[in-house]
Amino acid sequence: MSDAVACPICTMPDPLDAVDGYECATCGHEWLGDPDDGLSNIVDANGNVLASGDAVTVIKDLKTDGKVGGIKSGTKIKSIRLVPGDHEIDAKVDGRQLLIRAAFVKKA
Numbered sequence: 068m069s070d071a072v073a074c075p076i077c078t079m080p081d082p083l084d085a086v087d088g089y090e091c092a093t094c095g096h097e098w099l100g101d102p103d104d105g106l107s108n109i110v111d112a113n114g115n116v117l118a119s120g121d122a123v124t125v126i127k128d129l130k131t132d133g134k135v136g137g138i139k140s141g142t143k144i145k146s147i148r149l150v151p152g153d154h155e156i157d158a159k160v161d162g163r164q165l166l167i168r169a170a171f172v173k174k175a
């Protein structure tokens with residue numbers, strides 16, 4: 068789909084995802100993600116730009132596909148991670164890793 072990401076130091080492919088970019092599993096080098104990955108203009112329900120590490124509040128009761136329970140409106144998420152796709156937010160809620168649409172949250 069997109070060009071494989073490789074470590075700029077040791078050129079090993081398949082780095083680990085870090086909060087703001089990537090971490091090389093081989094040499095431990097960390098670097099920021101590609102600014103052209105489409106994740107720099109994701110906005111919340113109020114039009115505020117979101118970034119990985121932001122705290123947000125869910126503004127709508129959400130059902131989670133194939134899983135028990137859902138996310139209630141008003142749920143606070145401490146640290147989000149932005150990911151490509153139509154559900155732009157990867158977050159941990161009550162110990163579960165969930166994908167949430169940016170339009171259903173507002174920046175805390």
Ligand SMILES: [Zn+2]
Nearest residue numbers: 074077091094
């Ligand atoms: Zn490396």
